[in-house]
Amino acid sequence: MIQAFPQLEVENLRVGGAGFLVVDTVSFTLCAGESFGIAGESGSGKSTLLLSLMGMMRQGLQPLGGSVRLNGRPMLGQTDAALAAVRGSKIALIPQNPVTALNPSRRIGAQIDEALLLHSALSARGRAARVLDLLGMARLPEPAVTARRFPHELSGGQVQRAAIAMALAGEPDVLLLDEPTTGLDVTTQAALLDLLVDLRHRAKVSMVCVSHDLGVLARLCDRIGVMYAGAMVEEGPLALVLARPLHPYTQALMASIPRLGAAGLPSPIEGSPPSLFHLPSGCRFAPRCALVQDACHSLRPELSWVEEGQKIACLRPNMAPAQVSHPTNTAFAKGAPLLAVQGLSVSYAKQGLFAHKAPKPVVEEVSFTVVRGEVLGLVGESGSGKSTILAAIAGLAVPTAGHIRLMSNNRAEDLAARATTRPLSHLQSIQLIFQNPDASLNPRHRIIDLLAQPLMLYGQVPRSQLRAKAADLLAEVRLGAAMLDRMPAQLSGGERQRVAIARAFAAKPDLLLCDEITTALDVSVQAAVLKLIHDLARKHDVAAIFVSHDLAVVRAIADRIAVLRNGKIVEINTGEELCARPVDAYTKSLLRSVLEIPLGAIHSHLPPRE
Amino acid sequence: MAAVLLQRIGLALVTMVIIAVVVFFALELMPGDACSVNLGRGASDSMLAACHIRLGLDQPPVWRFVTWAGDFLRGDLGISMQRERPIAEIVGWRLRNTLILAGVTSVIGIPLALGLGVLAGLNPDGPLDMAISGVAIFAMTVPEFISGTLMILVFSVILGWAAGVVTIGYKAPAFELVKASILPAATLIFILAAHILRMVRASVVEVMQSDFAQMARLKGVPRRRVIWHHVVPNALLPAISIIGLTMAWLLGGVVIVESVFNFPGLGRLAVDAVADQDLPLVQAIALLFGLIYVLTNLGADLVALILNPRLRTRRQ
Numbered sequence: 006m007i008q009a010f011p012q013l014e015v016e017n018l019r020v021g022g023a024g025f026l027v028v029d030t031v032s033f034t035l036c037a038g039e040s041f042g043i044a045g046e047s048g049s050g051k052s053t054l055l056l057s058l059m060g061m062m063r064q065g066l067q068p069l070g071g072s073v074r075l076n077g078r079p080m081l082g083q084t085d086a087a088l089a090a091v092r093g094s095k096i097a098l099i100p101q102n103p104v105t106a107l108n109p110s111r112r113i114g115a116q117i118d119e120a121l122l123l124h125s126a127l128s129a130r131g132r133a134a135r136v137l138d139l140l141g142m143a144r145l146p147e148p149a150v151t152a153r154r155f156p157h158e159l160s161g162g163q164v165q166r167a168a169i170a171m172a173l174a175g176e177p178d179v180l181l182l183d184e185p186t187t188g189l190d191v192t193t194q195a196a197l198l199d200l201l202v203d204l205r206h207r208a209k210v211s212m213v214c215v216s217h218d219l220g221v222l223a224r225l226c227d228r229i230g231v232m233y234a235g236a237m238v239e240e241g242p243l244a245l246v247l248a249r250p251l252h253p254y255t256q257a258l259m260a261s262i263p264r265l266g267a268a269g270l271p272s273p274i275e276g277s278p279p280s281l282f283h284l285p286s287g288c289r290f291a292p293r294c295a296l297v298q299d300a301c302h303s304l305r306p307e308l309s310w311v312e313e314g315q316k317i318a319c320l321r322p323n324m325a326p327a328q329v330s331h332p333t334n335t336a337f338a339k340g341a342p343l344l345a346v347q348g349l350s351v352s353y354a355k356q357g358l359f360a361h362k363a364p365k366p367v368v369e370e371v372s373f374t375v376v377r378g379e380v381l382g383l384v385g386e387s388g389s390g391k392s393t394i395l396a397a398i399a400g401l402a403v404p405t406a407g408h409i410r411l412m413s414n415n416r417a418e419d420l421a422a423r424a425t426t427r428p429l430s431h432l433q434s435i436q437l438i439f440q441n442p443d444a445s446l447n448p449r450h451r452i453i454d455l456l457a458q459p460l461m462l463y464g465q466v467p468r469s470q471l472r473a474k475a476a477d478l479l480a481e482v483r484l485g486a487a488m489l490d491r492m493p494a495q496l497s498g499g500e501r502q503r504v505a506i507a508r509a510f511a512a513k514p515d516l517l518l519c520d521e522i523t524t525a526l527d528v529s530v531q532a533a534v535l536k537l538i539h540d541l542a543r544k545h546d547v548a549a550i551f552v553s554h555d556l557a558v559v560r561a562i563a564d565r566i567a568v569l570r571n572g573k574i575v576e577i578n579t580g581e582e583l584c585a586r587p588v589d590a591y592t593k594s595l596l597r598s599v600l601e602i603p604l605g606a607i608h609s610h611l612p613p614r615e
Numbered sequence: 616m617a618a619v620l621l622q623r624i625g626l627a628l629v630t631m632v633i634i635a636v637v638v639f640f641a642l643e644l645m646p647g648d649a650c651s652v653n654l655g656r657g658a659s660d661s662m663l664a665a666c667h668i669r670l671g672l673d674q675p676p677v678w679r680f681v682t683w684a685g686d687f688l689r690g691d692l693g694i695s696m697q698r699e700r701p702i703a704e705i706v707g708w709r710l711r712n713t714l715i716l717a718g719v720t721s722v723i724g725i726p727l728a729l730g731l732g733v734l735a736g737l738n739p740d741g742p743l744d745m746a747i748s749g750v751a752i753f754a755m756t757v758p759e760f761i762s763g764t765l766m767i768l769v770f771s772v773i774l775g776w777a778a779g780v781v782t783i784g785y786k787a788p789a790f791e792l793v794k795a796s797i798l799p800a801a802t803l804i805f806i807l808a809a810h811i812l813r814m815v816r817a818s819v820v821e822v823m824q825s826d827f828a829q830m831a832r833l834k835g836v837p838r839r840r841v842i843w844h845h846v847v848p849n850a851l852l853p854a855i856s857i858i859g860l861t862m863a864w865l866l867g868g869v870v871i872v873e874s875v876f877n878f879p880g881l882g883r884l885a886v887d888a889v890a891d892q893d894l895p896l897v898q899a900i901a902l903l904f905g906l907i908y909v910l911t912n913l914g915a916d917l918v919a920l921i922l923n924p925r926l927r928t929r930r931q
Contacts, residue, residue, distance in 0.1 A: 056833075059833055061829070061832070061833060064824075085837070085838050086837065088835075089832075089835045089836065089837045089838075091835070092832070092833055092834065092835035093833070093834045093835030093836075094835060097833075097834070098830070098833045098834075100826065100830055100833075102826060105825065105826040105827060106826045106827055106829075106830040107827055107830070108827045108831070108845050108849065109827070109849065109924070109925055110848055110849055110852070110922075110923065110924055110925070111844075111845075111848075119834070119836065119844070120834055120835070123834070123835050123836060123837075124835060155924040155925070157924070157925050171834065175834075175835065
């Protein structure tokens, strides 16, 4: 076996600004042909680390120490011209959001051609042919047509393929991937990962891949590092780290990921990551760590070897790994029917003076029922109509056919098409929680004002009791009463979503409509929100319709799951049955596309290296 | 593309009709009419009646609107009361003169504004940006009758480079007018460039921060090429509609600037017509201003449509 030579060496890298550190003393080495993954939640410093590998610093940041070397040459403190010569030709980036990362007013072909112009000696004709080659390599249909397109004329997955073609144009030695599949549908994501795995072997590039999704890293990488609050807390061969995480944060992170295979809710990590301005003096994870000791608060652990191949930064390295256990999802007892949707169709009419095309239905002939206290999951890819169904139930989208009945005062009542014409009792019964709490909470209202509105409107709570009632609601979502006088911007994303949930429960609803409510959250926070919805729904006997693109998330929380495709329900069944014995071909393909993290069996040998 | 184009043109036509209706009936609502205003208080009933018949004012208003608008379409703008001549003849020359002034202003002012805006935006908060933005804010704040007077003071009275007041007649040859329009144009450029360059500066700053500008640098594109190939083309797109609006503003600006410099254009004619209470002439000029406003904005829309692929094609 030939000893692989180091291609990229990062040594004690520190990146930060005035009074804060984003990347704190990180070291790792990438050998030729190797693929290294960096896992971490938002704010862990993983993207900043990735950019500094190319000598790029975001505004307000600068290297504060350490070094980055590419093929032995330093990447930090170099002139623009020196960096321009290396970027794209020796080291290339596949961006996080390709739709905004490509120039909107230049054709795809021209943008790839530019990379060739800068990094190859090809003639104009040679470049034109190479552009088509590269697009073909990225498996884009009809390269000649795609080359003539503008970025906005392609789908998200296609633009990402174009960005991959662009990154490969300079034949780099090292390819950096920044959340390469975030924001894509699961089936698109699966196809893209296949492409990347294939390219890695064919183009013989080394990779550094950053993602919050361990499933993505599991597909692409041989080794991974786990980052928390700017520091690398665990590093080792992928199979080992996933099978036997040694750092308490890695263990907790793994436990917070919902899995298709394991029934029940994932375990949340309590608390939230530290602010970069007020990092704890000892171990950064100590305030959230279940196994914390006194020494953890004062001593800073260093990343050091503990097992063959595995390093962790922890003061108690010889602890046996904690068992990854999922709290059980309390079984739900079948109750009385609450909501019946029958033959529901919705189409959005084209707006404007010159509209003439007949609108295509977004939701077509959808029927289902929801029983009191039940959580029904709606899963589907973007454009499947899942959010539109919620909008129709909430009275925000007008159905073109079908009706929606709600059990109210012990009799089935038809829901009016528009929320504005519904009686107060119907409005109170159905509460909607939106995907993005940043946008759904009025930024100019204090938390108390946000909660007071439904309390006064639906609960007739007198002014003198508002504060106490609002504090009770916050306690239910496990937030302190001190939050009442804060503004939404002073809260973290997870806390804001809890406030949104408290606001929905303030109305004492019978049915909650949850529209991708965990999509914008980190996994550890997502687990907490899922548990909260589950507990509150059971406690107050509230039913919920939980919409998500993520089958594993839906599986964790829902009693029954409906799979949507192109506005139609293709399969509806209990979560267990649907995942164990899918009937519809589309359900099967969705299940196959879910990136499960290999658990359990530790591979007896490391993956082979060339 | 064709549908979007037709839609814009259709909307422009609708707007023009609305402008015509408003201009016509606004004057209709005023007390008195062209005859009573022209003949004055001492006019006898029979003189008024004769005048009404001569101008067709005895007809019902809607019918008069239709004939007025129809005549307008054929290029017959009616007859001036005070000047006793066809309005088309009076307005035609002045329109040419104003277009010359506007032309000189935009040919020099727009490229200047774009260039300065890009320069300021590339080094935001640097000394160059401070100087350019400072002068621009000053220019936007000072009304044109003051900046115009200052121009006359500096360039004509003190330096003696150009005549302070235009003395040539409205039928003067075009090149004479180009020469005469230098100081008035400078006054207009001062303000027009300020508005456009502020917009371009903000746009360049924003695009420099964009993902795709950063991506271009990470692709190994040298800084100069990032600026000219990626940043500037995208930053100028939003400037197009601002240019359209500013051009339309020019028309309002010329009314004052032409008066200050005694420039024989449409703006000064408008002021004179109002002073003389020459209602048919006021009506015709108001409608012309309205149409030019709509046409410049339509032009800006179409240019934006051609240059911006995101507007040109809808997502499939």
